[in-house]
Amino acid sequence: MTALTDALAELLAEGLEDELYTAGAAGVRIGDExxxxxxxxxxxxxxxxVSGDSLFDLASMSKAYVGAAILRLIDEGRIDPEAPVAEILPVGAGEGHDRITMRMLLTHAAGFPAEQLLWKDRAIPAEERRQRVLSTPLESAxxxxxxxxCVGFIAAxxxxEALTGLPLPDLVRTxxxxxxxxxxxxxxxVDPAHAVATEDxxxxxxxxxxxxxxDELSWSLGGRVANAGIFAPVGEALSFAESYLDDRLLGPRGWRLATSPAPAPALPxxxxxxxxxxxxxxxxLGDVPAIGHTGFTGTMFWVQPERRVAVTLLTNRVHPRRDRADIGAFRVRFSQAIARLAAS
Structure with missing residues (x-):
């Protein structure tokens, strides 16, 4: 094994020894290695x-894949990110909902609440539940x-889907x-025999x-919505991260929108x-200057395009219960360790 592989294996072993997860996988690209x-x-x-073929539930990392698909639609001129999405599909309810734009949805500034707890009521028919989620009242202008x-990203x-006529799985695939x-x-x-377990x-x-x-909300909507639902093996998750290092996926505008701060209200x-x-x-990320996303199941990816670094970490930290392990400090430690390797 290379020194980089050894370092990854050692970091993953630390998380396993700390009982943060039963399954862990990581991938790193540094330059040509x-x-x-x-x-x-x-x-x-x-x-x-766990093997290179094991499938991990990416949780909210799925948002990055859906976001990339939408950025490709923006690159193609099919979506104006500053135009009201009501021209395509009305979403939200309450004052100003008809002013929501795709930029607002992708930057979490559309005014939607953080969650929608309709998944608790299984008596609601699936299509009615979907419509009620899409018409969730806004909490702010x-x-x-x-x-x-998650509600805002489901709306995105x-x-x-409404614009292209394609179900989201087909849209992400295409x-x-x-x-x-x-x-x-x-x-x-996916076949449970090839997937790591998440939560009871x-x-x-x-x-x-x-x-x-x-994710309960995604599950209650059929498991094929934008906030969560994508599965991937570690090598392919790294390949997705690596796409931000070149022009295989996004055009110049899409790449700039993905990697640069967007106009937005005050953030934490x-x-x-x-x-x-x-x-x-x-x-x-700790103090690592990078772009990326995390997932509730214990996943993350990040990239430093200018340094040609791409990183992914996949775990099942919610197994067997979400309150058993907090992976936040480990993520930071992992990110900082990889950044040091990349700088050496």
């Missing part, structure tokens, strides 16, 4: 060793406040995964989740937001 490492097993009750919102995906040659990345459900969600009658989306101190990604977020 690429390395992957895996550790652990699929679950406490699944002794399948469009463009006035930053509020990280629905707008893209615009993102196929151009990058990713054959095992996509929306679930017996509280909604699911039992241990494995091969289906972990310490980070900025692009069209779909966080910039220099100390919550998972």
């Amino acid at each position: 690429r390395a992957l490492a895996v550790v652990g097993r699929h679950g406490l009750d699944d002794p399948t060793p 469009p463009g006035a406040e930053f509020r990280y919102s 995906g629905a707008v893209a 615009l993102v995964t196929e151009p990058l040659g990713l054959v095992r990345t996509g929306y679930g459900p 969600e017996s509280y909604v009658g699911r039992g241990m989740v494995q091969g289906e989306v972990h 101190a310490g980070f900025a937001h692009s069209y779909g990604l966080r910039i220099a977020d100390p919550g998972f």
Whole structure:
């Protein structure tokens, strides 16, 4: 193994020893060198060793894939990010909802609440639930406040579906995964035998989740919406991150919108937001100047285009329960360790 692979394996082993997860995988590109490492097993009750083929629930990392698809539509001139999306599909409810733009949705400034708890009521028919989520009342005027919102991103995906006439899985496949040659990345459900376990969600009658989306809201909407639902193996997750180092996926405008701070209301101190990604977020990057995204299941990726560095970390830190492990400090430690390797 190369020194970079050894370093990845050592970092993953630390998280495993600290019982932050049962399954971990990481990939790094530094210049022309690429390395992957895996550790652990699929679950406490699944002794399948983690391999390069193991599928991880990306959780909110899915937002980056959907964001990339929408940026390609912007590159093609099919979406004006500053035009009201109501021209394509009305979303939200309340004063000003007809002024919501795609920029606001992708930068979490549209005014939507952070969550929608309709998943708790299984008696609501699926299509009615979807419409009620899309028409969620706003908590603030469009463009006035930053509020990280899964609801807003679900709305962004629905707008893209309405524009193209394609279901979101087909849209992501056509615009993102196929151009990058990713054959095992996509929306679930996937074969549980090839997936790492996430959480015991017996509280909604699911039992241990494995091969289906972990996020309750996405699950209640069929598991194929923009806030969560994509699965990937570590090598392909790294390939997606690497696409921000070249022009294989995004055109000049899309790449600039993905990697530069977007016009936005005041954000929490310490980070900025692009069209779909966080910039220099100390919550998972520490002091590393990079762009990327995290996922609730214990996933993240980040890139430094100017240094040709791409990183992904995939875990199942919510297994068997979300309150068992806080992976925040480990993410920061991991990010800083890779940044030091890249600078050496």
